[in-house]
Amino acid sequence: MPEENVDKPYIVTCTAPVNIAVIKYWGKRDEDLILPINSSLSVTLHQDQLKTTTTVAISRSFKEDRLWLNGKEEDITHPRLQSCLREIRRLARKRRNDGDPESTGLSHKVHICSVNNFPTAAGLASSAAGFACLVYSLAQAFGVEGDLSGIARQGSGSACRSMHGGFVEWIMGSREDGKDSVAQQVEPESHWPELRILVLVASAKRKPIGSTSGMQTSVQTSLLLKHRAESVVPRRMDEMIQAVRRKDFSAFAELTMKDSNQFHATCLDTYPPIFYLNSVSQQVIHLVHRYNRHYGESRVAYSFDAGPNAVIFTLQQHVQEFVNVVQHFFPPDTNGEDFIKGLPVTHAVLSEEVRQAVSLEPMPKGINYIISTKAGPGPRVIDDPSQHLLSADGFPRKTL
Amino acid sequence: MPEENVDKPYIVTCTAPVNIAVIKYWGKRDEDLILPINSSLSVTLHQDQLKTTTTVAISRSFKEDRLWLNGKEEDITHPRLQSCLREIRRLARKRRNDGDPESTGLSHKVHICSVNNFPTAAGLASSAAGFACLVYSLAQAFGVEGDLSGIARQGSGSACRSMHGGFVEWIMGSREDGKDSVAQQVEPESHWPELRILVLVASAKRKPIGSTSGMQTSVQTSLLLKHRAESVVPRRMDEMIQAVRRKDFSAFAELTMKDSNQFHATCLDTYPPIFYLNSVSQQVIHLVHRYNRHYGESRVAYSFDAGPNAVIFTLQQHVQEFVNVVQHFFPPDTNGEDFIKGLPVTHAVLSEEVRQAVSLEPMPKGINYIISTKAGPGPRVIDDPSQHLLSADGFPRKTL
Numbered sequence: 168m169p170e171e172n173v174d175k176p177y178i179v180t181c182t183a184p185v186n187i188a189v190i191k192y193w194g195k196r197d198e199d200l201i202l203p204i205n206s207s208l209s210v211t212l213h214q215d216q217l218k219t220t221t222t223v224a225i226s227r228s229f230k231e232d233r234l235w236l237n238g239k240e241e242d243i244t245h246p247r248l249q250s251c252l253r254e255i256r257r258l259a260r261k262r263r264n265d266g267d268p269e270s271t272g273l274s275h276k277v278h279i280c281s282v283n284n285f286p287t288a289a290g291l292a293s294s295a296a297g298f299a300c301l302v303y304s305l306a307q308a309f310g311v312e313g314d315l316s317g318i319a320r321q322g323s324g325s326a327c328r329s330m331h332g333g334f335v336e337w338i339m340g341s342r343e344d345g346k347d348s349v350a351q352q353v354e355p356e357s358h359w360p361e362l363r364i365l366v367l368v369a370s371a372k373r374k375p376i377g378s379t380s381g382m383q384t385s386v387q388t389s390l391l392l393k394h395r396a397e398s399v400v401p402r403r404m405d406e407m408i409q410a411v412r413r414k415d416f417s418a419f420a421e422l423t424m425k426d427s428n429q430f431h432a433t434c435l436d437t438y439p440p441i442f443y444l445n446s447v448s449q450q451v452i453h454l455v456h457r458y459n460r461h462y463g464e465s466r467v468a469y470s471f472d473a474g475p476n477a478v479i480f481t482l483q484q485h486v487q488e489f490v491n492v493v494q495h496f497f498p499p500d501t502n503g504e505d506f507i508k509g510l511p512v513t514h515a516v517l518s519e520e521v522r523q524a525v526s527l528e529p530m531p532k533g534i535n536y537i538i539s540t541k542a543g544p545g546p547r548v549i550d551d552p553s554q555h556l557l558s559a560d561g562f563p564r565k566t567l
Numbered sequence: 568m569p570e571e572n573v574d575k576p577y578i579v580t581c582t583a584p585v586n587i588a589v590i591k592y593w594g595k596r597d598e599d600l601i602l603p604i605n606s607s608l609s610v611t612l613h614q615d616q617l618k619t620t621t622t623v624a625i626s627r628s629f630k631e632d633r634l635w636l637n638g639k640e641e642d643i644t645h646p647r648l649q650s651c652l653r654e655i656r657r658l659a660r661k662r663r664n665d666g667d668p669e670s671t672g673l674s675h676k677v678h679i680c681s682v683n684n685f686p687t688a689a690g691l692a693s694s695a696a697g698f699a700c701l702v703y704s705l706a707q708a709f710g711v712e713g714d715l716s717g718i719a720r721q722g723s724g725s726a727c728r729s730m731h732g733g734f735v736e737w738i739m740g741s742r743e744d745g746k747d748s749v750a751q752q753v754e755p756e757s758h759w760p761e762l763r764i765l766v767l768v769a770s771a772k773r774k775p776i777g778s779t780s781g782m783q784t785s786v787q788t789s790l791l792l793k794h795r796a797e798s799v800v801p802r803r804m805d806e807m808i809q810a811v812r813r814k815d816f817s818a819f820a821e822l823t824m825k826d827s828n829q830f831h832a833t834c835l836d837t838y839p840p841i842f843y844l845n846s847v848s849q850q851v852i853h854l855v856h857r858y859n860r861h862y863g864e865s866r867v868a869y870s871f872d873a874g875p876n877a878v879i880f881t882l883q884q885h886v887q888e889f890v891n892v893v894q895h896f897f898p899p900d901t902n903g904e905d906f907i908k909g910l911p912v913t914h915a916v917l918s919e920e921v922r923q924a925v926s927l928e929p930m931p932k933g934i935n936y937i938i939s940t941k942a943g944p945g946p947r948v949i950d951d952p953s954q955h956l957l958s959a960d961g962f963p964r965k966t967l
Contacts, residue, residue: 391832394794425788425838432791432836438821439856440828446846456839 176226176561177272179307180554183300183546185217185291186210186328186335187364187478189423189470190407191430193378194386194396200345201324204386204393205400207337208407209328210480211356212364213543216509219296220549221281223304224561229276235556235563236281236297243279250321251302252277258318259309272309279304280556280563285538291366291476298322299329303546316350332356332544334411336404356542359414363486363510365479366538367493369447376441378473385437392433399429416482420468423480424455427470443473447497447533451477454496454525458489461524490537491517496527497534509539576626576961577672579707580954583700583946585617585691586610586728586735587764587878589823589870590807591830593778594786594796600745601724604786605796606804607737608811609728610880611756612764613943616909619696620954621681623704624961629676635956635963636681636697643679650721651702652677658718659709672709679704680956680963685938691766691876698722699729703946716750732756732944734811736804756942759814763886763910765879766938767893769847776841778873785837792833799829816882820868823880824855827870843873847897847933851877854896854925858889861924890937891917896927897934909939 192207232252234243243249259273281300283293302319306312320327320337327349328335333356340348385392403422410418434441444452448471459465467489468480481489490512499506558564592607632652634643643649659673681700683693702719706712720727720737727749728735733756740748785792803822810818834841844852848871855869867889868880881889890912899906958964 390799391791391794391829391836394791394798398794399790421838425836428838428840429791429836432832435835436791436825436829436832438825438828440852442849442852449842452840452842 175559176224176229176278176557177308178222178224178552178555178557178559178561179304180220180222180549180556181300181304181307181546182214182218182220182549183296183303183329184214184332184543185212185293185296186325187212187470188325188328188472189419189480190400190403190426191472192324192337193430193433194382194392195324197343197345198383200348201320202345202348203324203337203339205396206339206404207325207328208353208404208411209325209335209337210362210364210542211329211332211335211545213356213540214547215543216538216540217285217291217296217366219281219283219293219300220554220556221279221297221300221304222556223308224278224557225272225275225308226278226561227272227275229278229561232276232279234279234281237283238563247298247322248301251298251318252305254318254321255302255305255309255311258306258311258313262311277305277308278557278561282556291368294323295325295329298326299546302326303330307548314349317346317348320345320348320350330545333358333542336408353408354411356544359411359542361414361483362416362542363481363483364540364542365481365486365490365493366540367451367477367479368535368538369445369451369475369477370532370535375443375474381434381437381441381473384439384441385433388438389433389436391436395429395433417465420465420480423468423470424465431471443475444471445475447530448475448477450496450527450530450533453527454492455479457525457527458492458521461521486539487512487515488517488521490539491515492521492525493534493537495522496525496529498529498531499534499536500532505536507537507539510541512539575959576624576629576678576957577708578622578624578952578955578957578959578961579704580620580622580949580956581700581704581707581946582614582618582620582949583696583703583729584614584732584943585612585693585696586725587612587870588725588728588872589819589880590800590803590826591872592724592737593830593833594782594792595724597743597745598783600748601720602745602748603724603737603739604792605800606739607725607728608753608804608807609725609735609737610762610764610942611729611732611735611945612766613756613940614947615943616938616940617685617691617696617766619681619683619693619700620949620956621679621697621700621704622956623708624678624957625672625675625708626678626961627672627675629678629961632676632679634679634681637683638963647698647722648701651698651705651718654718654721655702655705655709655711658706658711658713662711677705677708678957678961682956691768694723695725695729698726699946702726703730707948714749717746717748720745720748720750730945733758733942736808753808754811756944759811759942761814761883762816762942763881763883764940764942765881765886765890765893766940767851767877767879768935768938769845769851769875769877770932770935771845771847771875775843775874781834781837781841781873784839784841785833788838789833789836791836795829795833817865820865820880823868823870824865831871843875844871845875847930848875848877850896850927850930850933853927854892855879857925857927858892858921861921886939887912887915888917888921890939891915892921892925893934893937895922896925896929898929898931899934899936900932905936907937907939910941912939
């Protein structure tokens with residue numbers, strides 16, 4: 168925070184991405200510090216399609232810390248929000264004590280305003296992008312630098328992976344204080360430009376159980392989860408990192424599908440069992456395996472988080488046909504105009520051969536729409552002041 | 568086979584029961600001998616509701632071994648049928664060589680005719696009852712005695728458990744020749760008369776993958792199945808046997824549900840994954856857990872095999888209310904007259920309290936009907952010749 172602006176709010180705006188784990192995180196060994204029982208690996212999605220934007224303002228005139236999410240004021244006393252605020256302020260204080268004059272405004276209150284560019288109802292995990300953006304923005308505002316993934320982790324475990332672009336590893340660490348449980352980039356987003364990602368937003372009747380309480384119950388009751396964390400994931404992490412480095416899509420695809428399935432298997436082994444895959448998800452899984460079997464290779468992979476949406480990984484050259492397959496077996500409500508959002512996908516008629524190879528009974532309206540995207544960069548500072556979500560007085564703009 | 572009847576067919580008719588595993592069998596360590604990767608435990612269902620009836624005729628006038636299943640002639644050269652025939656004849660030969668004159672007719676061909684008293688379309692595993700009945704009937708015809716579970720096992724793994732009534736353990740054994748992989752009774756059906764069993768026959772669109780190929784794929788691909796077989800099941804077997812011996816319904820119920828869930832978890836961890844639980848099964852699972860939670864105890868347990876049907880275990884005093892709950896949340900097609908088959912269940916109005924505690928969205932026609940039954944005895948010889956499925960000449964009766 169520049170010294171000359173202490174009388175009016177200092178405002179900074181940042182954006183941060185969503186990430187999708189291909190080696191899944193499920194289960195904490197420490198609930199407060201959010202330390203996982205296994206390492207995980209994710210792909211950061213491009214912010215052109217999915218991002219959180221957060222504006223932080225700090226001013227000596229603010230009476231209290233305040234927070235607005237998607238246009239509505241929210242309770243800032245939530246313990247995980249407080250963890251992030253406390254940790255950023257602690258780092259800023261440390262920096263000032265070390266003699267860095269940039270780190271001031273420590274006694275000032277903050278106003279935080281955050282929006283997603285995708286509907287919360289889509290069931291996309293927004294907490295990772297949200298906490299990554301919060302921590303990145305606060306760090307900018309308080310002049311804190313260095314690795315912030317350990318702080319984002321304390322907001323929401325998977326948020327630490329959204330602090331980097333491309334392919335990101337969250338190393339579980341072994342220290343009790345969690346200092347070595349951080350995210351680091353395996354490869355940047357430029358590493359594998361042919362990789363494409365499709366988010367299949369599924370219709371769901373029932374709101375699934377939240378991941379925080381779900382993974383607690385799993386850790387307490389699933390004997391298979393313990394085995395997975397201790398004996399399966401360490402080797403898979405190595406294999407996945409190698410697959411990413413070599414850009415070996417077939418290996419990447421199979422590991423991704425196996426790990427998604429194993430995560431959901433541990434949910435089913437939880438007592439009482441947790442179901443995130445509904446009949447639409449099952450149909451997507453069948454469809455992908457039949458499609459791959461038809462070509463005798465893994466051209467497409469699925470991954471499911473704590474909800475029925477499918478995230479599809481494939482290579483550029485297969486996107487068009489696979490989207491046509493999806494559109495055929497999940498006939499959209501409309502004539503399909505709004506069915507594909509994001510990166511353009513040209514429509515073509517699905518070949519009779521592929522249609523017969525897949526040959527599932529179509530599920531009309533099973534998928535609401537597809538978001539077409541790719542791997543993207545980590546959090547960014549937005550230099551254009553017109554993008555601030557807080558006006559010059561530090562309160563939400565009227566247009567929100 | 569009595570010596571005086573060598574010129575006309577010697578005919579014997581037997582019945583055998585279905586069994587439901589509460590500690591599941593999934594995976595073979597030897598495909599030919601059908602040796603399992605873990606022990607299992609089952610409850611034998613009462614033959615008043617579900618049984619296979621098999622008539623075996625042997626005669627020197629028969630040209631070849633022949634088989635009729637549910638009124639249709641089938642290929643008797645199926646390897647597993649041949650295994651059972653060969654093993655029974657081998658035992659009979661051994662017995663004759665030991666000087667027992669009862670074991671004759673060894674060079675004679677057999678005619679076998681078998682029917683189920685339940686529709687195959689119900690998706691109830693009929694192979695266990697079928698092979699148990701075949702082996703038991705052949706043994707009667709050829710004058711073979713002693714433990715036959717090891718032979719039934721070679722027809723269909725779970726058939727060995729149908730060779731006994733009540734509560735039955737299939738000990739996996741460790742010998743390579745499988746001689747110690749046999750079933751034995753833990754407690755007879757009279758041990759726990761209050762225990763009641765409801766088979767909820769679910770409607771299913773898709774025919775699920777067969778258990779033989781399913782478990783092969785699981786053994787080859789699921790890392791969790793290996794862990795389950797080696798590290799989870801041995802302790803669970805001990806706990807389940809204790810629960811049965813003590814008639815501790817709460818312990819029995821929880822182990823039953825956990826083991827069913829873990830079996831389906833290993834199916835999901837299989838690659839490509841196998842789904843046996845559909846949306847109806849998931850609804851039954853939610854319903855049971857909410858019902859139990861309402862009462863603060865495990866009054867009802869579910870178990871699912873390689874299909875969407877639910878098998879419910881409960882105690883006599885809870886049957887009526889639970890059936891009402893099922894009927895409320897799965898409204899039958901008709902007015903409910905044929906909804907409950909088997910042991911009578913009186914209808915009552917479901918209390919508003921329980922309805923609200925469960926509070927799921929009803930799934931009309933999700934369950935076709937309920938078979939109400941209980942634990943029952945093992946295979947039996949039917950003395951009444953009018954019950955023979957083969958007429959005096961050894962061919963299927965016209966009335967079939």
